[in-house]
Amino acid sequence: MKVGFISLGCAKNQVNCEQMIWQTYEAGHEVALGPDGCDTVVVNTCGFLQEARDEALEEINKLVAMKKAGQLERIIVSGCMAQWWKDRMADLCPEVDGFLGVSGYEDIPQVLEQAAAGERPFHYGDIDAPVPETDRVVCTSDYWAWLRIAEGCDNRCAYCVIPFIRGRFRSRPEEKILEEAENLAQAGMKELIVVAQDITRYGLDLYGERTLAKLLPKLCAIPGIQWVRLHYLYPDEITDELIDVIAREPKIVKYLDIPIQHISDRMLKAMHRRGTGEEIRSLFRKLREKIPGVVLRTSLITGFPGETEEEFEELCEFLLEYKLERAGVFAFSPEEGSVAAKMPDQVDEDVKRRRLELLTDLQMRIVDQYCESKVGQVIPVLCEGYDDETELFYGRSDADSPGIDGVVHFEGEEGGVRPGDFYQVKVTGTYDGELIGVLYENEEGSKQ
Structure with missing residues (x-):
């Protein structure tokens, strides 16, 4: 068959x-x-x-x-x-x-x-059963792969049905994760993207404590792995110990995906999110201070039931002040089975659409400003291929996660650049939220 x-x-x-x-x-x-x-x-x-x-x-x-x-x-x-x-x-x-x-x-x-x-x-089996340990055939790429460290979710956000679909949070044993990571490295993978619905909770169910900060250095010690990227970290679970590990481990890319959804205290409470707007602001200030050059990604929901114009403006002002380099912006969707779908004061669809457009435009301006700030800098890029239409190579910088962020387009001699290798690229310009550059070795006359 x-x-x-x-x-x-x-x-x-x-x-x-x-x-x-x-x-x-x-x-x-x-x-x-x-x-x-x-x-x-x-x-x-x-x-x-x-x-x-x-x-x-x-x-x-x-x-x-x-x-x-x-x-x-x-x-x-x-x-x-x-x-x-x-x-x-x-x-x-x-x-x-x-x-x-x-x-x-x-x-x-x-x-x-x-x-x-x-x-x-x-x-249909038991959605709360332990995560099965089976081999896999990586189909995403020859040089990067997802590394799932847990399944399910214990966060009961009002807008989300994932716990009812995927079950309770279950961590994979550390030894199984490391074994898989070593196999991926031996297969030629250079970037591992650590994923779970909430990686900051990792280990709590197995070991009685959150152990992501202990797992990451062991992943970084695996020969062949050059980048370790983290998705998703819940803001109230990010400890000083974890921040210190991220800051000192050179293989952990300084790119953190931290979904916050909103900044208004009332909205956060209605969404069943833990923590307050000020705690989120404090965390982001701490991350900027302790991890110089960190790129912050988040997800934001506008039009949640009961969201007022003032609360929407507070979200916009937060985005302007903290200038998050990456953000996924969404209009609230009343998902069948979620708590929020039955909440009163549902926001009119036209209002949600207008707020989404405004928030998206605001985020694009921030992205453009970030891209302009990179012009003249030399950045590492993992080459992913050659575009016949633009006649440029393309790849991802440490600020770009596959499938959700942009790419870096750069000039290079055909035959001298190979997908799956890292290159130093000098940024010479921007276009539509993405970077354009040239191989640094071409300008300097020697490989960097």
């Missing part, structure tokens, strides 16, 4: 898909990315937002059309949407041949065999 995989959604979902690919290959099947020429296609879905579910349904409908045209035989739907809508998926997608929730990814061979035998499996 030839099985194609399509992965939608976040990094954690991608890791699960990579695990399924490994299990499918080990079971003796041929594996491909995408549906072309396949007998069966597995769609690993996201279910966090309606927009993501709409994307998944659109992808499924495309596969249904291929199935009706005789271009494939079976469709399997896995992941968060399959889990969240498990009671309605059969009726919603009558042409789908099997379903697999977020627990039991390692059982994908069994689901494939059942579907091939004419059954219609519905495979």
